[in-house]
Structures are given as C-alpha cells and as structure tokens.
Amino acid sequence: MQFLMIMWISSLLLGTQAQNTASFSRGNDRNRRCQYTFTVDSPTESSCPATASSAEIESLKSRLGLVEALITRLTGGETSVTGAQSELRTAYSQVTGERDRLKQEKARLAQQVEQLQQTVEELRREAERLRSRPCPQQPLYDSSHQAGTGTSQSHLVSRPSRPQGDPSNLRDPSWSYSSPAYQELKADIAEFPAPRPEDPEDSKGCGELVWVGEPVSHRKADSIAGRYGVWMQDAEAAGPYGSNMLWRIDSVGTEVRQLYGYEDMDQLSRGFPAKVLLLPEAVESTGAAMYRGSLYYQRRRSRTLIRFELGSESVAARRELPHAGFHGQYPYSWGGYTDIDFAVDESGLWVIYSTNKAKGAIVISQLDPHTLEVKKSWETNIRKSTVANAFMICGRLYTVASYASPNTTVNYSFDTATSQSKAVAIPFQNRYRYNSMIDYTPSQRKLFAWDNYYMVSYDIRLGKQQ
Numbered sequence: 001m002q003f004l005m006i007m008w009i010s011s012l013l014l015g016t017q018a019q020n021t022a023s024f025s026r027g028n029d030r031n032r033r034c035q036y037t038f039t040v041d042s043p044t045e046s047s048c049p050a051t052a053s054s055a056e057i058e059s060l061k062s063r064l065g066l067v068e069a070l071i072t073r074l075t076g077g078e079t080s081v082t083g084a085q086s087e088l089r090t091a092y093s094q095v096t097g098e099r100d101r102l103k104q105e106k107a108r109l110a111q112q113v114e115q116l117q118q119t120v121e122e123l124r125r126e127a128e129r130l131r132s133r134p135c136p137q138q139p140l141y142d143s144s145h146q147a148g149t150g151t152s153q154s155h156l157v158s159r160p161s162r163p164q165g166d167p168s169n170l171r172d173p174s175w176s177y178s179s180p181a182y183q184e185l186k187a188d189i190a191e192f193p194a195p196r197p198e199d200p201e202d203s204k205g206c207g208e209l210v211w212v213g214e215p216v217s218h219r220k221a222d223s224i225a226g227r228y229g230v231w232m233q234d235a236e237a238a239g240p241y242g243s244n245m246l247w248r249i250d251s252v253g254t255e256v257r258q259l260y261g262y263e264d265m266d267q268l269s270r271g272f273p274a275k276v277l278l279l280p281e282a283v284e285s286t287g288a289a290m291y292r293g294s295l296y297y298q299r300r301r302s303r304t305l306i307r308f309e310l311g312s313e314s315v316a317a318r319r320e321l322p323h324a325g326f327h328g329q330y331p332y333s334w335g336g337y338t339d340i341d342f343a344v345d346e347s348g349l350w351v352i353y354s355t356n357k358a359k360g361a362i363v364i365s366q367l368d369p370h371t372l373e374v375k376k377s378w379e380t381n382i383r384k385s386t387v388a389n390a391f392m393i394c395g396r397l398y399t400v401a402s403y404a405s406p407n408t409t410v411n412y413s414f415d416t417a418t419s420q421s422k423a424v425a426i427p428f429q430n431r432y433r434y435n436s437m438i439d440y441t442p443s444q445r446k447l448f449a450w451d452n453y454y455m456v457s458y459d460i461r462l463g464k465q466q
C-alpha cells in the first residue's frame with residue numbers, strides 16, 4: 001500500500017517536474033531496516049550549493065506568507081461583503097420608508113387640494129351671490145383720508161349729492177323703505193331694545209353676570225373678509241366722533257387695515273359706512289377695542305400693542321406686551337391668531353392673553369390707556385386654548401366654553417378684585433355656529449359678538465353688587 005502510494009507520488013512528480021531523471025532504490029539502513037530511496041534531479045541546478053536549501057526555504061516561506069496574506073484578505077473580503085449586504089438592506093429600508101412617507105405626503109396634499117377646491121367653490125358661490133344682488137353695497141371712502149394726507153372739514157362722510165355715473169347703481173337697496181330687506185332690518189332694529197329702567201339691578205352699576213339673552217343680529221358682512229371680525233362702540237367716546245358711533249373691522253386677510261365707522265346702529269344695519277380709516281399698520285385678528293377716542297389693537301405678527309388715535313388719525317402709543325404669546329401661540333380654541341384680546345369694562349382697559357411663564361393659562365393685565373403700560377396683572381387657572389372667547393365685566397373675566405355649539409355656556413369667571421375664580425353655567429347661544437369675537441360694551445350693557453359673518457349683540461343682566 002505504502003509502496004503504491006510512493007509510486008503514485010513519484011509518477012506525479014515525474015510527470016510535472018523531471019522527465020526521466022528520477023531514480024528509485026531500495027536497501028537496508030544502518031540499523032538494518034529496509035529503506036526506500038527516491039531521487040529526483042533538480043530541474044534548474046546542476047549542483048547543490050551549501051546555501052541553496054536555506055534560500056529555497058526562505059523563498060518558500062515568503063511564498064507561504066503571500067498565500068496566507070491572500071487567504072486573510074479573502075476571508076476579510078467576505079466580512080466586508082456581509083457588511084455591504086447589511087448596508088444595502090439599510091438603504092433599501094430607508095428608501096421604502098421614504099416612499100411610504102411620500103405616499104402619505106401625497107395623500108395629505110390631495111386632501112389639501114380638495115379643501116382648497118371647496119374653499120374656491122365657496123368663494124365662487126359667495127361672489128355669485130354678491131353679483132346677483134341688485135346693488136353692491138360699496139363703502140364710501142373719504143378720498144381726503146384715503147391718501148392719508150388730507151385735512152377734511154367734516155369727519156363724517158355724507159352721501160354724495162351727485163354720484164358719478166348712473167345714480168341708481170349707487171342706491172342702497174335697503175334705502176327703499178318698502179323692500180323686504182328694509183322690513184327685515186326694521187325688525188332687527190326693533191329687536192334692539194332701549195335700556196330697561198324697570199330693572200334696577202342693571203342700571204345701578206356693577207354686579208356679577210347672571211344672564212345672557214338671545215343673540216340679536218344687526219348686520220351680515222357682505223364678503224368673505226367678514227367671515228370673522230370685530231365691531232365696537234366706544235364706551236367713553238372722545239374726539240370728533242359721537243358716542244353712538246359704531247366701528248367695524250373685517251378681520252379675514254393678511255393686511256387688515258380698514259376701520260369702518262357708522263354713525264349709529266341704524267346705519268350699521270343698512271351697511272353704509274360714514275367713515276373709512278386706513279390704519280398705519282395691519283391688525284391681527286379680532287381682539288381690538290375702542291376706548292376714549294382711540295382704537296387699541298395688536299399689530300400683526302407681533303406682541304406690539306398700538307393705540308391709534310381717531311382724532312389725529314395717527315399712532316399715539318405703541319408698546320410690547322411683556323412676554324405675551326402671539327400669532328398662534330396662545331389663541332382661543334377657534335384659533336385665528338386670537339392670542340391678544342383687548343377688553344373694556346367699567347374699570348378701564350384690559351388685555352387678555354397668555355405667556356410661557358403662565359404655561360398657556362389666561363393672564364389678565366390692566367393697561368394704562370394713555371401709555372399702554374401694564375398697571376397690574378393676574379394669572380388665572382384656566383387655559384386660554386380651552387375656551388372660545390373671554391370678556392371683562394366690572395373687573396371680572398368670563399369665558400365662553402364653545403364657539404361653535406349653538407347652546408353653550410359662560411362657564412368660568414375670575415374676579416380681579418379678589419383673585420378668586422369659580423365655575424358658572426350661564427346659557428349662551430352661538431346662533432351662526434362660528435363665534436370669533438365676544439366683547440362687553442359698557443355703554444350699551446351688552447355683549448357684542450361676531451358670529452360667522454353676523455354682527456350680533458346680547459343683552460345681559462348683572463346680579464346685585466357683592
């Protein structure tokens with residue numbers, strides 16, 4: 001067996017290395033053991049130098065080293081192949097994730113497109129409705145003030161005696177006394193009762209709010225810009241305008257600067273402004289208030305409070321409301337950037353807002369109406385974002401629970417005199433289901449509100465002073 005093996009190896013070697021120079025012998029060694037000897041000629045060397053064998057070993061060693069290095073590289077290579085595979089897998093899952101995200105984004109955008117289409121459709125219908133009316137009720141602009149430089153003699157604009165073009169185009173349909181619109185308006189106006197002297201609690205100064213009446217509609221805004229807004233009456237009118245004057249700002253839009261003035265409720269209802277003032281800086285949302293001959297408002301996208309004096313038609317004071325959140329940080333529940341809300345009551349000018357320190361709870365500050373400085377602040381324990389709106393009566397803050405529910409409640413009050421708060425439950429109606437502004441108007445002892453295009457008012461009753 002061993003022999004056969006050797007024969008096989010020898011024939012192998014013979015075949016590859018030396019042609020016919022191999023020899024084989026057999027004989028006893030020194031210990032008389034039988035020994036096979038197998039000899040092959042070197043293919044390159046004719047004789048064996050002494051160092052040859054070690055050089056050969058060295059070269060073999062280095063070749064072995066190369067082979068080992070190669071093997072290591074190959075094994076290492078295999079590891080990096082697995083690495084590459086896992087990298088690929090990660091990249092693949094990233095791509096799949098990205099694709100899923102894009103799909104979601106696409107769905108979201110599709111939804112937005114749908115919403116926008118709905119809005120466009122709504123606007124189209126609104127435009128159609130307006131066009132189909134016999135006469136667009138265009139406000140009269142006082143041209144001397146439109147340019148912002150004029151010094152007009154009269155502060156109230158009267159109807160032009162000689163309108164340009166066809167006078168019938170300018171006629172307000174509600175001026176025709178027999179028209180159904182006028183009858184409707186008369187009904188509305190009739191619903192606006194005079195103060196009731198028979199109710200002594202009401203006329204005798206301050207007290208707690210105990211009752212809110214049904215909303216009375218005075219006017220519907222005639223364009224989408226009036227979906228929400230603010231209307232006001234100065235409780236302590238001063239300057240060129242009388243105490244019956246009513247003011248209105250349509251608040252939809254990014255550059256809201258028009259302030260419309262009406263001589264009285266009757267004129268407001270007919271829709272004909274006696275005065276249009278252009279404010280020097282844009283108004284944010286529905287928080288403005290009118291007090292002592294000035295319009296107080298929040299400048300758009302800022303916590304800057306502005307006092308615009310009606311008499312001089314210029315900014316009389318401006319001041320940052322310290323730490324106040326603005327532009328969507330602490331709005332009322334319906335949003336609309338209602339972060340900063342002015343209020344007027346028997347005790348003066350207030351501002352209702354929140355700060356980071358208050359963590360979104362309503363903060364009330366009483367302001368110096370001349371300089372807009374904060375005189376004193378109160379922190380309540382009700383979150384501004386949970387309530388639909390808030391107003392002040394006799395130094396007390398009240399909040400309304402919902403802006404959309406037709407039957408909701410005034411459900412919370414905070415008394416600045418005692419810093420005490422309490423839950424209340426006074427029924428309150430949002431007839432048009434989108435109430436964007438609620439303010440107390442001390443001169444009328446009414447709440448004024450702007451509910452989905454409608455300027456409405458509510459009678460109130462105050463309880464005995466405590």
Ligand SMILES: *[C@@H]1O[C@H](CO)[C@@H](O)[C@H](O)[C@H]1NC(C)=O
Pocket residue numbers: 386387400401402411412422423424
């Ligand atoms: C008032 O109503 C709002 C909205 O429903 C609610 O979040 C809040 O807790 C209510 N406050 C009280 C005092 O009941």
Ligand SMILES: *[C@@H]1O[C@H](CO)[C@@H](O)[C@H](O)[C@H]1NC(C)=O
Pocket residue numbers: 406407
């Ligand atoms: C709201 O209340 C009035 C009376 O208080 C009632 O007639 C009306 O049906 C109520 N509306 C809803 C939607 O509950």
